[in-house]
Amino acid sequence: DAGITQSPRHKVTETGTPVTLRCHQTENHRYMYWYRQDPGHGLRLIHYSYGVKDTDKGEVSDGYSVSRSKTEDFLLTLESATSSQTSVYFCAISDRNTGELFFGEGSRLTVL
Amino acid sequence: EDQVTQSPEALRLQEGESSSLNCSYTVSGLRGLFWYRQDPGKGPEFLFTLYSAGEEKEKERLKATLTKKESFLHITAPKPEDSATYLCAVSGTSYDKVIFGPGTSLSVIP
Numbered sequence: 001d002a003g004i005t006q007s008p009r010h011k012v013t014e015t016g017t018p019v020t021l022r023c024h025q026t027e028n029h030r031y032m033y034w035y036r037q038d039p040g041h042g043l044r045l046i047h048y049s050y051g052v053k054d055t056d057k058g059e060v061s062d063g064y065s066v067s068r069s070k071t072e073d074f075l076l077t078l079e080s081a082t083s084s085q086t087s088v089y090f091c092a093i094s095d096r097n098t099g100e101l102f103f104g105e106g107s108r109l110t111v112l
Numbered sequence: 113e114d115q116v117t118q119s120p121e122a123l124r125l126q127e128g129e130s131s132s133l134n135c136s137y138t139v140s141g142l143r144g145l146f147w148y149r150q151d152p153g154k155g156p157e158f159l160f161t162l163y164s165a166g167e168e169k170e171k172e173r174l175k176a177t178l179t180k181k182e183s184f185l186h187i188t189a190p191k192p193e194d195s196a197t198y199l200c201a202v203s204g205t206s207y208d209k210v211i212f213g214p215g216t217s218l219s220v221i222p
Contacts, residue, residue: 031207042116043201045209045211092155099161105155
C-alpha cells in the first residue's frame, strides 16, 4: 500500500468555522492532489501540488486553499465551511511516469 | 472540455454472469485512460492504464479495452468479491489533471 494517511478521517463542524484536512505521504512523491467525491459527480479535483510551495487550482477550487511546506505534507483548508462542502475528501499522490494515482482512505466532512 | 461518462450507473449480476461496463470519454490528446476499483469507505485502487486505441489489459476476471471514444471493462464469471464501484478516468496532454467519471456500482449476487 502507498504510504498515504489522511487526518482527521471523520469531522463534523458548523457552518462558518475553519477546517483543515491533512495529507501525509511517506513515498517522497512530488505531485499531490486533493479530490472531493459526491454522489452523481464522481471525483473532482480541488487543488494539486507539484512541489514544495508550488500549487495550482483544479476544477472545484472555490472556497478552498492549500499549502505545502514540506514534500510529505499537503494541507487543504476551508476558511469558512459551508454545507455545500459536506463531502468525502481524498488525497492522492501520482506516479508521473504512468499517471497512476494512489489514494488515501478519505476524510468524511459534514458541515451542519 | 474533457468529459467522462459511465454506464450503467448500477449493475446487478448473478455470480458467474459475465457483463461489460462502459466508459465514454472526450479529451484533447489522450495520454492515458485509467480504471479504478473503489470499495465502500475506501479510496480508489488502481486497476489498469490504457494508452492507445486497440490496447487491452487483463487482470484475473477483468479485461479492459480501449477505442478512440470509449473503453470497456469486461467482467468474466464474476464472484461476489468483485462487488465494488468501478471508476474510469482520463488524462489529456498532462497527468496534472485527471478527470473521473461518476462510476458504475457493481453488485454480484451469490
